[in-house]
Amino acid sequence: MKAIVVRQPGGVEVMNLETVPDPQPKARDVVIQVEACGVCMHDVAVRDGTLRRGVQMPNILGHEISGTVVAVGSDVKRFRAGQRVTTVQRYHICGACRFCRSGYEPLCAEKKFTGDWGMVGGYAEYVAIEDDNIAEVPDGVPLAEVAIAACAIGTIFNAVRDVGKVQVGEAVLVTGAGGGLGVHALQVANAFGAYVIAQTSSPQKVAIMKANGAHEVIVHARGEDFSPQVMAATKGLGVDVIIDNVGTPQFTPTRKSLAKLGRWLMIGQLTGDFVPFNPAQLFLRGQSMLSVTSTTRAQLEDVLKLVQRNILRPVVDKSFALDDARTAHQLVESGQVTGRALIRPWQSAASLAA
């Protein structure tokens, strides 16, 4: 099969189209013909060497996968050839440890992140993923766009429903609201009945943020303190919940935007930088920082139901053929994609342009 293989970290030139052996199903594997694979900032961090933990090269990038089952291993009961499926971000968990058995399988010590560890990834014509990590796509839902259901929507769904426990009428700030997670965070927070404030330094993305559920959009220059605008939008109280897709680069203005008893959901971290911080700044105001991990299979299944009912909608910007994967990375790295870009391994550049 054809796949984009990375043999050592570097710029986009380390992504090469190669012919590699087709995956053969082991007992728990489901072999998927890839319809689409989302291009995530995570992929860029793996490719350029920023992320090294859990990475083993050579690898095939890509963990946001949808497609059609073509073969299953001998122990697979839930899937058969011809089914339409999408995956969580992992291809292996142990299935037996306390995390796997209590709805926290992203924390399994044995987990292997798809696209990071070895030649199992979605920038390829086929991929083999163990059945624990796969969900069936409901009827009527377009297959390509739900490639991003787990990572771009499910992570946020986990944040809003399960970690942040957002309540109707609460004020929610989404930082980095124009990015792939951000634009879906606006949708999910809106669906949970929140008053949704989007923060961005990209004025050209205001319309799409409003179309995705933002009640208020705060646009400011990069590096500027936006917390006075958040305070103005919340009558001086601050927001009850922050869905933080940015982290260190705007740590202080984000902190200053949080209300008393507020929950700060840590999702994204755009740099490797540390930040000076006094814990009393949080606990004297009864505030909490909470960690959001990647998506469980149950959360993915819930997201798919909401997509089927048109309550949530995957936002896909552009699609690229496999041999245009370098271009896709360049656009994602430079922040020129709203929502997600997709790799479409079975489509030619000409057919995608048409």
Ligand SMILES: [Zn+2]
């Ligand atoms: Zn992702």
Ligand SMILES: [Zn+2]
């Ligand atoms: Zn486990």
